[in-house]
Amino acid sequence: MKKTKIKAKRITPLPPVPKLARQRMGKKRRYEEYMRPIEYIAKHRSPKILLYKKARRRVVKQ
């Protein structure tokens, strides 16, 4: 197949790489979040996070 010729030179700036919510948190805040008691999280955060945290603690205990 004959290829069409192309002339390319980038003038538009590159798109930034989006940051994940966890990446946006500082290291210290991330640690504090992890160390919070489960009761606090149960009260303030979604049940999904609670499940995730419980599962993680279980892994740590083993």
Added chain:
Amino acid sequence: MKVDVEVKAKPSGIDRFVYEFVRILERYTNYALVSGYVAILLGMERPTQDIDVIVDGFKSKKEFHRFLHEIEKIGYSIAIKKEWVYEIFEKRGEKIDIFTKKQWYFDFKKAKNIWDVNSVKYSIKIKKGNYVFRTAPPEIQVPYKLLLGTDKDIKDAKYIYERLKDIIDIETMKKNARLMKVDLSLIV
């Protein structure tokens, strides 16, 4: 006008048709062409029925209806009732189909996630003949096509990568691919 990519070929019937549409659209909002048509624009020979367009959004309901009125004058039509269309498109963020008298139609979608927003904001300019089109940056488009994952999408991703290799920032593309959880080894 400075462009990122210049395709040295005569515009085809579909290019003329898309240009006619986007020329009106860009007066109302920012847009980016995505998906299969980009591969066709860069010289791939494959049929398509729909042209996917992502837009930033319209300033007001009035502006949106003015746009619809203008495209209707040149023969386009939409399947949804006019009084609901703004609600469906702007408020609910659902895509709408804009049909032509010929066999093609536009999949018209409002930018919803960060990939869509960046695709419109950092869209690159591709020139073919005298026509200039805005398409999503390849650093987002290539991994996104792989994320969709059909045979057709993988072929398109490979083709777009091969054609735009010179201007693609590999590091950015790899980071985007990591976030989308796709494997670039298929094409890079």
